[in-house]
Amino acid sequence: MIRINKLTYRYPNTTQPVLIDVNLEIPSGTITLISGASGSGKSTLLRCINGIVPHFTGGVIQGEIQVFEENPIQSGPLKLAGLVGYVFQEPESQFVFDVVEAEIAFSLENAGVEQLELNKRINQIIDHFQLNSIRYKHIQDLSGGEKQKVAIASALVNHPKVLIFDEPTSQLDAQTAEEFLQFLVNLTTTFGLTTLIAEHRLERVLPFVDAIAHITQDHHLIFGPPRKILPHLDLAPPIVRIAQSFNISPLPLSVGEFSNKFTKLIKNKYPIETEDSPVDTGPILLLNQLSTNIHDQNIIKDISFNLNQSEILVVLGPNGTGKTTLLRSILGLIPSEGKRELFSKNMEIMKISSIIKHISYLPQNPNDLLFADSIIEELKITLKNHHQRKTDAQLIEFLEPLDLAKQYNRYPRDLSIGECQRTAIAAITIHDPEIILLDEPTRGLDYHSKLELSSLLKNWRNQGKAIMVVTHDVEFAARLADRVLIIENGKMLFVGHPRVAFTQFEKYQTQTARLFSDTNAIIPEDIIFDEKNGN
Numbered sequence: 001m002i003r004i005n006k007l008t009y010r011y012p013n014t015t016q017p018v019l020i021d022v023n024l025e026i027p028s029g030t031i032t033l034i035s036g037a038s039g040s041g042k043s044t045l046l047r048c049i050n051g052i053v054p055h056f057t058g059g060v061i062q063g064e065i066q067v068f069e070e071n072p073i074q075s076g077p078l079k080l081a082g083l084v085g086y087v088f089q090e091p092e093s094q095f096v097f098d099v100v101e102a103e104i105a106f107s108l109e110n111a112g113v114e115q116l117e118l119n120k121r122i123n124q125i126i127d128h129f130q131l132n133s134i135r136y137k138h139i140q141d142l143s144g145g146e147k148q149k150v151a152i153a154s155a156l157v158n159h160p161k162v163l164i165f166d167e168p169t170s171q172l173d174a175q176t177a178e179e180f181l182q183f184l185v186n187l188t189t190t191f192g193l194t195t196l197i198a199e200h201r202l203e204r205v206l207p208f209v210d211a212i213a214h215i216t217q218d219h220h221l222i223f224g225p226p227r228k229i230l231p232h233l234d235l236a237p238p239i240v241r242i243a244q245s246f247n248i249s250p251l252p253l254s255v256g257e258f259s260n261k262f263t264k265l266i267k268n269k270y271p272i273e274t275e276d277s278p279v280d281t282g283p284i285l286l287l288n289q290l291s292t293n294i295h296d297q298n299i300i301k302d303i304s305f306n307l308n309q310s311e312i313l314v315v316l317g318p319n320g321t322g323k324t325t326l327l328r329s330i331l332g333l334i335p336s337e338g339k340r341e342l343f344s345k346n347m348e349i350m351k352i353s354s355i356i357k358h359i360s361y362l363p364q365n366p367n368d369l370l371f372a373d374s375i376i377e378e379l380k381i382t383l384k385n386h387h388q389r390k391t392d393a394q395l396i397e398f399l400e401p402l403d404l405a406k407q408y409n410r411y412p413r414d415l416s417i418g419e420c421q422r423t424a425i426a427a428i429t430i431h432d433p434e435i436i437l438l439d440e441p442t443r444g445l446d447y448h449s450k451l452e453l454s455s456l457l458k459n460w461r462n463q464g465k466a467i468m469v470v471t472h473d474v475e476f477a478a479r480l481a482d483r484v485l486i487i488e489n490g491k492m493l494f495v496g497h498p499r500v501a502f503t504q505f506e507k508y509q510t511q512t513a514r515l516f517s518d519t520n521a522i523i524p525e526d527i528i529f530d531e532k533n534g535n
Helices: 042-049 100-110 115-128 144-156 174-191 202-208 226-232 238-245 260-269 323-331 352-358 375-385 392-402 417-429 447-462 474-480 498-504 511-515
Strands: 002-010 019-026 031-036 060-067 084-087 162-166 194-198 211-215 221-224 283-294 297-308 311-316 336-342 359-362 435-439 466-470 483-488 491-496
Touching: 002 042, 019 042, 019 211, 019 221, 031 042, 031 174, 031 202, 042 060, 042 162, 042 194, 042 211, 084 144, 100 115, 100 144, 115 144, 144 162, 144 174, 162 174, 174 194, 174 202, 202 238, 211 226, 221 226, 238 511, 283 323, 297 311, 297 323, 297 336, 297 466, 297 491, 311 323, 311 447, 311 474, 323 352, 323 359, 323 435, 323 466, 352 359, 359 417, 375 392, 375 417, 392 417, 392 447, 417 435, 417 447, 447 466, 447 474, 474 498, 474 511, 483 498, 491 498
Parallel strands: 031 194, 031 211, 084 162, 162 194, 311 466, 311 483, 359 435, 435 466
Antiparallel strands: 002 019, 002 060, 211 221, 283 297, 283 336, 483 491
C-alpha cells in the first residue's frame, strides 16, 4: 500500500509549492490514474514515490510518504529501485545501453538474477511487446514509439511491487496502447502490483483504472473512483462529454458502456454536421515515389503526395511504420530516392541551409532543440541563425498563444515536458517559415493545451502556412486535419478527407466515430446539442 499524508513540496529557487497538502491512500493490487493539467505536478508526485524528489531535485518537502515498508524521503531512490519500477516521460533519458536486449537485461543483471531466469524473463517480455524484430537494434535507430516500448519492457522485466508510468501511451499507436494497458491489468491482478499512471489521454486509460487522483489547478488533490472524479474535471474524453451533455448516468468509461438506446435517441433527434472537402490551394511541397533505405532496410516505399498552402495534413500509422523517417526524408536529413519539389524547385540540388529557411521541423524529443538559458533566448538563437531580429516585446507577444509569455525568462530544462514541447514549437516557428513539420506535438499536453495548439495551428494555416503533423492522437487529429495521410509498413494506405479516415479505417476511429458508426461524425461537436441545457 502507498500512503501519503499532508505532502507539500517546493522546487529550489521557487516560491510557490507544486504540491500542497496532498493526502492519498492507494491499496495494493490497484491501478490509479494520476491526472491534471500540464505542469500541475503529476510527474513531481510520482517522483516523490520513488525518492527522486527530493534526493535528486533538492527543494523543500514536508509530510509523510510510505511505500510498502519503505519511506522514500528517508531511503532515497537507490533503495527504492528494486521496489518501484519507473518509466519516464522521455524514455531516452533513462537508457543506459545502446542495444535493446542489453537495456532490458540491465536491471536484472544489477539485481544478480541468475542467467537462466534472466534469459527467460527477457524472452517473455520481448515476445509480449513484439520486440524480436528490434531485439539487437541500436536504440538510437528506433522510432519514438519503439523506444517507449523498450522503456516499458525494461521496467516490467524486474517484477517490481510498484509500477509507475509517466505518459506511457503518448507515443504508442492505439492498438499497441490497448494491448499494453490490458497487459498491465493482467499483470497487476496476477502479481498484486500497485500501478500508477500519469496520462493525458484519458480516453485510452479510463476503462482500465480503479481510481483517479486528480491534481487541481491550485495544486491540491482529489481522489476517488473514476465516475466520482470525472464530473470535477474541466475537460474530459469525447464519450464523457457527450454523455454529460445528455445527462446520461452513470457516466460511460468506454464506447461499449454507452447504451445503444441513447445512441439511437441522439441520432434520431439531432442532425450530424458535415463539411465540404477543403479547397485545393495548390501544392508547395510535392513528393513523387519517395523511397528511403536505412541499413539496407526499405523504410519508405514509393510514397507520393503533395502538401498544399493553407493546409494541415495529418500523418497516421502504427509505431515503426516510417512516419518520422518520412519527415526527415522530406528535409533531406536521410538520403532518399524519388522526386522532392519545394515551390516547384528540385530539392535534391538545394542546400539544407536554403531548405530550412522555408521548412521548420519539430522532432519527437523537444529537448534536442533546447540549448539556451531561457525561453526567450531560444527564440533569439533561431532569429540569429536566420539573420532576423525582433524586440523582446515582440517575442513575448509571440509566446502568448503558446501560454509561455509569463515564463519567457525560465530555463527550458526546468519546464514540464508539455512546456518544453510548446517552447520548441515557438523556437522553430519564430522566423515565420512557410512549411511546418511536427512529430508528435501533443506529447505531454493536456486536453486544454491540445485545444490551444489546434487553434494556433489552424490560425497559422489560415495565414497561408502548410503544416504536416505526425501523431498517434486520433482525437486531436480529427479536430485538426484538413487531409489525412495513413502509412502502414512504409507504404501509403490512404490520403484524403478526415471523415473517411476516422470512420472507415477501424484502427483510427475516434470515440465519436465508434459511437455513431453509421454516420460521418468524428468529434463531439458534430453532434448538435445544447451543452448548457443538455437538450
